[in-house]
Amino acid sequence: MRRFAVFRLSILHAATATSMMAMTLTMLRAVSEMMTEAATAVTRAAAVRNTESASEPLRPAKKPLAISLNIATEGGVVKCSSLEDYVDMDIIAHRGYSGAYPENTMLAFRKAAACGADGIELDVHLSRDGEVMIIHDEALVRTTGRPGSVSDYTRSELEAINARNTMGPDGPFTPIPSLEEYLDFISGTDLYTNIELKTAPVYYPGIEEKTLSLVRRFGLESRIIFSSFNWLSVFRIKKLAPEIPAGLLYEGAAIRNMGAAMNGMGIECYHPSFSLLSDEAVAELQGEGIRINAWTVNSRSDMLQCHRWHLDSIITNEPEEAGKLFSA
Secondary structure (H helix, E strand, O other): OOEEEEEOOOOOOOOOHHHHHHHHHHHHHHHHHHHHHHHHHHHHHHHHHHHHOOOOOOOOOOOOOEEEEOOOEEOOEEOOOOOOOEEEOEEEEEOOOOOOOOOOOHHHHHHHHHOOOOEEEEEEEEOOOOOEEEOOOOEOHHHHOOOOEHHHOOHHHHOOOEOOHHHOOOOOOOEOOEHHHHHHHHOOOOOEEEEEEOOOOOOOOOHHHHHHHHHHHOOOHHHEEEEEOOHHHHHHHHHHOOOOOEEEEEOOOOOOOHHHHHHHHOOOEEEEEHHHOOHHHHHHHHHOOOEEEEEOOOOHHHHHHHHHHOOOEEEEOOHHHHHHHOOO
C-alpha cells in the first residue's frame, strides 16, 4: 500500500539578499504549518484505516506516508497550498513479475514478492485429473512450446513441463505450478492474491469449488480476490463465498453505468482494461463504491494517470518499476 501527501509550491526568483532572508523565514514558517497539517492527515488516515480494517482486509498497511514538500515562491511571495492529494493505490504483479521472468511461474511470483508488490495476479485451469494449475492459456504452446491443452495433461505431467518459453530457452527450469504450491508459498508473506478463474472459452465444471477449497485449506480467505471474464464464474464464486471479494474482468466496448450494474449484483470489484477508463467512468464506479483494479498498466504515464484517478490498484507486468515510481 502506498500513501501520498503532496504539497505543491513553485519557486521563481528572489531579487535581493534581503528579500531572500525574508522569504527564507516565511518558507520556514510555511513548512512548519504544512508539517503540522501533514501530521494531522496521517493521524486522520490511521484512524480511518483502523475503522476500515475489519471490512477491508485486502489492504494491509505496509509502507509509511510519504510527504513531498516543494518549497517555492512567485514574485518574491511564498505560495503555500494545502493538502492536495491523498492516494492509496496498490501494485499487483500481473502473472507475477512477468515483465522480466516467465509468467505464472514460482520464479515470477517470488520475484514479485521480493520487489515489493502488494499483490499477485494469476490464472487457474483444471488438469486432466482435476487439479488446479496455474497457467494463462488453455493451450500450452505459447508458454511451453508443447502441444495440446492444460486439460490433456495430469498435474504431475504439467509440473514436469518447462514454462519459460516466452523468455527463451536460457535460464533455470521453471515448471507449471499448481495452485497448492503457490498458496503454500504466499501464506508465508503478507501479499494478497487475485485469482482469475479461466472459464472462457473452456468451462471446467467444479473449478470454483476446487479453487475455493484450496484457499480455505490455507486459511487465506481474507487475502484473496476472485475474478473472471465469465459472469457465470463470478456469480458462482460469490454464491459459494459471499465474504470474499470478486471482480468482473472486462474488455471491449465501454459500458456506461457499469458501477450501478455491478453494485446491484453484489460484485465489489471491476477489473477493466486500462483503455476503457475515463474520468466519467471512474467517477461513476467510485460513486457506486466499486473498487477499480485496472490492467495491464505498464507505462509510467498510465501508472500516473491511475494514481490521479485514485484507483484501488494497478495490475502490471512491471511491479518493480511501479514501486520505484511511487516510493519517492
